[in-house]
Amino acid sequence: MxxxxxxxxxxxxxxxxxxxxxxxxxxxxxxxxxxxxxxxxxxxxxxxxxxxxxxxxxxxxxxxxxxxxxxxxxxxxxxxxxxxxxxxxxxxxxxxxxxxxxxxxxxxxxxxxxxxxxxxxxxxxxxxxxxxxxxxxxxxxxxxxxxxxxxxxxxxxxxxxxxxxxxxxxxxxxxxxxxxxxxxxxxxxxxxxxxxxxxxxxxxxxxxxxxxxxxxxxxGGADFDQRIVNWLSDEFKKEHNFDLRKDPQALQRLIEAAEKAKIELSNASDTTISLPFITFDPETRTPLHLERTLSRAKFEELTGDLLKRxxxxxxxxxxxxxxxxxxxxxxxxxxxxxxxxxxxxxxxxxxxxxxxxxxxxxxxxxxxxxxxxxxxxxxxxxxxxxxxxxTPLTMGVEVKGGMIAPMITRNTTVPAKKTEIYTTAENNQPGVEINVLQGERPMAADNKSLGRFKLEGIPPMRAGQPQIEVTFDIDANGILHVTAKEKTSGKEASIRIENTTTLDKGDVDRMVREAEQNAEADRQRREKVEKRNALDSLRVQALQQIEENEGAGQGAKDKLKAAADAAEEAIRQDDDSKIADAQKALEEELRTFMTAAQSQQAAPQGSEGAAGTRAEDDVIDADFKPAE
Missing domain, CATH: 3.30.420.40 (ATPase, nucleotide binding domain)
Known part of the structure; x- marks a missing residue:
């Protein structure tokens, strides 16, 4: 498993x-x-x-x-x-x-x-x-x-x-x-x-x-980084009358430099932020540079309100x-x-x-x-x-007067389930809209709406007579499920979720398909790069063998060099079929060349000739001299 x-x-x-x-x-x-x-x-x-x-x-x-x-x-x-x-x-x-x-x-x-x-x-x-x-x-x-x-x-x-x-x-x-x-x-x-x-x-x-x-x-840490970004941008603007935050490239460099400075200040009392060529003067087009020293004390001053939070x-x-x-x-x-x-x-x-x-x-x-x-x-x-x-936050429903009626309060152990009975506010009301809320404020408008559920098809009844059972069910993941039904008539109605920030099932299914397609495309791109790299490595290996085997015949060298050049051209053209053909041809030529080179090394060395003497015979050992 x-x-x-x-x-x-x-x-x-x-x-x-x-x-x-x-x-x-x-x-x-x-x-x-x-x-x-x-x-x-x-x-x-x-x-x-x-x-x-x-x-x-x-x-x-x-x-x-x-x-x-x-x-x-x-x-x-x-x-x-x-x-x-x-x-x-x-x-x-x-x-x-x-x-x-x-x-x-x-x-x-x-x-x-x-x-x-x-x-x-x-x-x-x-x-x-x-x-x-x-x-x-x-x-x-x-x-x-x-x-x-x-x-x-x-x-x-x-x-x-x-x-x-x-x-x-x-x-x-x-x-x-x-x-x-x-x-x-x-x-x-x-x-x-x-x-x-x-x-x-x-x-x-x-x-x-x-x-x-x-x-x-x-x-979070990004908020601390942003204070450094703002400080650097404001200082630069005072000097050059240009806001670096309006330039995406400059802003990205500032964000990276701010994070680095924050990390360095955890172990040092000050740090230097240096960003050469951060932008150009809009009038003279001369390059502008940014360099500032940030102390830990100044950093704590910049982030004082965050530290309080x-x-x-x-x-x-x-x-x-x-x-x-x-x-x-x-x-x-x-x-x-x-x-x-x-x-x-x-x-x-x-x-x-x-x-x-x-x-x-x-x-x-x-x-x-x-x-x-x-x-x-x-x-x-x-x-x-x-x-x-x-559960971290209170969950409830909106009731008459724009108030929140808590169903499950914050710090309730999960999973949790709670059912409450609600009713209608007007005579012959055909349906109700249940606004599901999350938050700690007493007024509904001050809390986050997780969704609005419509329960329709309520039979004609006087106000206060329908028995609408609303159930909140929080699973072990802390994710809420809400159901509602009208009890008096025994009729259950479907619930439709509206106005939520999460994706609907159709969007998720579409994104899953796109992700699978992208994963396959990424795999194909990766395989293509690996094949190019493998051929290039083989080409370099072939050239090294030509240099190292000086005794190999010139014809074998020329053939292997030609195969290596063909491989280089195939890589340059980025053609899959040519890369495959070049890989096969270069492998064959390299095998042939190595076989020929090994045969050359194994061949016996001939003498200098019958009338000649061995070279070693003419060499006199420096430590040797005739007896006197």
């Missing part, structure tokens, strides 16, 4: 892991790296994913997509500010959803994430020697229903069977607590590239029980768990942005404890997801592990 894997689908980087010998292990990608940049580049019909996509971003900024996790499952009005600062074009899609324009086509964030997932699984399949199909994918604990469903759809588009969607901090706690036997209360502080989560868990006797979770899905979710999580900070046994840091010294200081200040850094912040989430995958597959080495998670 093929193994199931765990995937941390990150904003900045993604990681894949598997259970091996009772322990979770990270699977390196094709480039030999343990993390894969969550970057996808479109170059014509070709798609580049990971480090190769990241390397060409500065030259292809409008078709190199990164940090797409910030848009997945979101509505346009939620992300318009983040969209404005991207070098690529993010715009409003159908039903208020988000789309990214690349090469004249609109792609959904789910499609981009599917490319990253496909790359991870393809590389891992090659390493493990078996085709991977079953996966556990992690999401931020504070992801809402639409974002969770969109992440699952990304897995489906990639051709994967998503066994479970698991919260990132919970996964990190699984990785941390796998081999611990005592009882502990753990706070997981997860500040990644695009999102921030705080989760409090109780660990003991194989049970991982989430007590509370809180967070901010608009706060990490405090409230920690305090809210403690309050919801009904715990004092002194009751926390360990604080686990997850996510690359927790390496920022100011963040570590705040964590220590809020909890009174030095953070535990025994887990790798970049890999812990994927390792925990692999543990969850092993649990689902019944891995006997894991013993009896029970994972009890919670």
């Amino acid at each position: 093929p193994k199931a894997v765990g995937i941390d689908l990150g904003t900045t980087n993604s990681v894949i892991a598997v259970m091996e010998g009772g322990r979770p292990e990270v699977i390196v990608n094709a480039e030999g790296a343990r993390t894969t940049p969550s970057v996808v580049a479109y170059k014509g019909d070709e798609r580049l994913v990971g480090q190769i996509a990241r390397r060409q971003a500065a030259l292809n900024p409008q078709a190199t997509l990164f940090e797409v996790k910030r848009f997945i499952g979101r509505r346009w009005d939620e992300v318009s500010e983040e969209a404005a600062r991207s070098p690529f074009k993010v715009k409003e899609g159908p039903g208020g959803s988000v789309r990214i324009e690349v090469g004249g086509k609109d792609v959904a964030p789910e499609q981009v994430s599917a490319e990253v997932l496909r790359k991870l699984v393809s590389d891992a399949s090659a390493k493990l020697g078996e085709k991977i199909k079953d996966v556990v994918i992690t999401v931020p604990a504070y992801f809402d229903n639409s974002q969770r469903e969109a992440t699952r759809q990304a897995g489906e588009i990639a051709g994967l069977n998503v066994l479970r969607v698991i919260n990132e901090p919970t996964a990190a706690a699984l990785a941390y607590g796998l081999e611990r036997k005592g009882n502990e209360t753990v706070l997981v502080f997860d500040l990644g590239g695009g999102t921030f989560d705080v989760t409090i868990l109780e660990l003991g006797d194989g049970v991982f029980e989430v007590k509370s979770t809180s967070g901010d899905t608009h706060l 990490v405090r409230e979710p920690v305090q809210r999580a403690l309050s919801d768990a009904k715990l004092d900070a002194s009751k926390i046994d360990e604080v686990i840091l997850v996510g690359g942005s927790t390496r920022i010294p100011a963040v570590k200081r705040i964590v220590k200040e809020l909890t009174g404890k030095e953070p535990n850094e025994s887990v790798n912040p970049d890999e812990a989430v994927a390792l925990g997801a692999a543990v969850q995958a092993g649990i689902i597959q019944g891995d006997s080495s894991l013993g009896d592990i029970v994972l009890v998670d919670v």
Whole structure:
């Protein structure tokens, strides 16, 4: 049975892991790296994913997509500010959803994430020697229903069977607590590239029980980077009266430099940002350069409001768990942005404890997801592990007066199911519209609408007489399913979902087909490149043999050189049939040449002639002289 894997689908980087010998292990990608940049580049019909996509971003900024996790499952009005600062074009899609324009086509964030997932699984399949199909994918604990469903759809588009969607901090706690036997209360502080989560868990006797979770899905390392970008742009504008943020190539270089500077400031008190030829003077066309020194103190000044925002979710999580900070046994840091010294200081200040850094912040989430995958597959080495998670946000329905009537409150253990009875507000009302909401505000308009369900065909009755049974059912993935029926008449009505940001079944099926077609096209392109490279390697080998075998006959050399030249021409013309013919011809000529060369080396050497003397006879040893 093929193994199931765990995937941390990150904003900045993604990681894949598997259970091996009772322990979770990270699977390196094709480039030999343990993390894969969550970057996808479109170059014509070709798609580049990971480090190769990241390397060409500065030259292809409008078709190199990164940090797409910030848009997945979101509505346009939620992300318009983040969209404005991207070098690529993010715009409003159908039903208020988000789309990214690349090469004249609109792609959904789910499609981009599917490319990253496909790359991870393809590389891992090659390493493990078996085709991977079953996966556990992690999401931020504070992801809402639409974002969770969109992440699952990304897995489906990639051709994967998503066994479970698991919260990132919970996964990190699984990785941390796998081999611990005592009882502990753990706070997981997860500040990644695009999102921030705080989760409090109780660990003991194989049970991982989430007590509370809180967070901010608009706060992450990318926001810290953006403050550096804005500072550099503003400083440059003061000096040259030109806004670098309006130039996609310059903006891409600024984003890359800002991330690098942020990382360097985790270990140094200051860093120099140097970007030569960042743009040209619009009047004189002379090149302009950017060079600034950024100190850690200045960086903390630029990000002061962001640092304040990490405090409230920690305090809210403690309050919801009904715990004092002194009751926390360990604080686990997850996510690359927790390496920022100011963040570590705040964590220590809020909890009174030095953070535990025994887990790798970049890999812990994927390792925990692999543990969850092993649990689902019944891995006997894991013993009896029970994972009890919670829903991050309150879910309810809109009632008369524009209020929200909570059905399932935040931090309720999942899976969860709740049924409530509602009725009509007017006489002879033929139907009702059920607006499903998620959020903590009392007014419906201030919360996120997950969808509007229409229940129609209610028989004529007085107001208040119909009995409309609404059921909320949250599965283990934290994904909500809603049903409704009218009880008094015994009539059940169908429910139609409208105005949701996730893709409908038709869109998903179409994207799956497109992904399969692209995968086949990518395979063909890869095979073509491999054939070209194989022929070129053989050509170089043939030329080396001509040089190394000086004793071979000139005729054999000429024939092999001609075959090598024909191979070079076939590669230049990029013709598949000519490449195949040239490969065959060059292999034959090389075999013939090597046989002739080996025969020449094995032939006996003749004497100098009967009348001559051997050369050795004329040589006098310097240490030898006749006796006196």
